[in-house]
Amino acid sequence: MIIASPNAIADPQKKVAIADFLCRLQKSQTWRESNLKQWSKNYATTIDVDEGIVYQDAKQGQQQRRQELLPVSDAAIASEQKVADTFFQAGVIPRKVDVKQLWDSSFNEDIAKCQ
Numbered sequence: 669m670i671i672a673s674p675n676a677i678a679d680p681q682k683k684v685a686i687a688d689f690l691c692r693l694q695k696s697q698t699w700r701e702s703n704l705k706q707w708s709k710n711y712a713t714t715i716d717v718d719e720g721i722v723y724q725d726a727k728q729g730q731q732q733r734r735q736e737l738l739p740v741s742d743a744a745i746a747s748e749q750k751v752a753d754t755f756f757q758a759g760v761i762p763r764k765v766d767v768k769q770l771w772d773s774s775f776n777e778d779i780a781k782c783q
Contacts, residue, residue: 670690670693670737672686672772677772677774683774687775687778690737690779690782691778691779691781691782693737694736694737694779694782695782697735697736697737698736700735701730701734701735701736704726704727707726708722708723709722709723739773739775739776739780740771740773740775740776744771745771748767749767749768752764752767
C-alpha cells in the first residue's frame with residue numbers, strides 16, 4: 669500500500685510528482701522481479717550480507733508474494749474492508765470503519781501507462 673495525503677493529491681504539481689514516483693516504483697519492481705539474482709548481488713553488497721542469503725530470502729519472498737504496483741480495485745477495497753470489520757468485531761478498533769474513503773483511484777490511468 670502506498671500512502672499520500674489528500675492535500676498532496678489535490679496539488680497538481682505534487683500529483684504529477686506522485687504519478688512519476690509510482691511509475692518509477694513500478695518499473696523498479698518489474699526489473700527486480702525479472703533480475704532477482706542481479707538485484708540480490710547489488711543489495712548484498714550494499715548491506716554487506718552474503719549474496720546467497722539475500723538471494724534465497726528474495727526468492728522465497730517472490731514465491732510468497734510478488735511485488736507489483738496494481739491499480740486500485742473494488743476487490744482490494746473489499747479485502748481491506750473485511751480486515752477492518754474483523755478488527756472491529758474482535759474489539760481491536762472501537763467502531764466500524766468505512767475504508768473506501770481512504771482509497772484514491774485517480775492514479776490508475778498513470779499506473780496503466782507505465783507498463
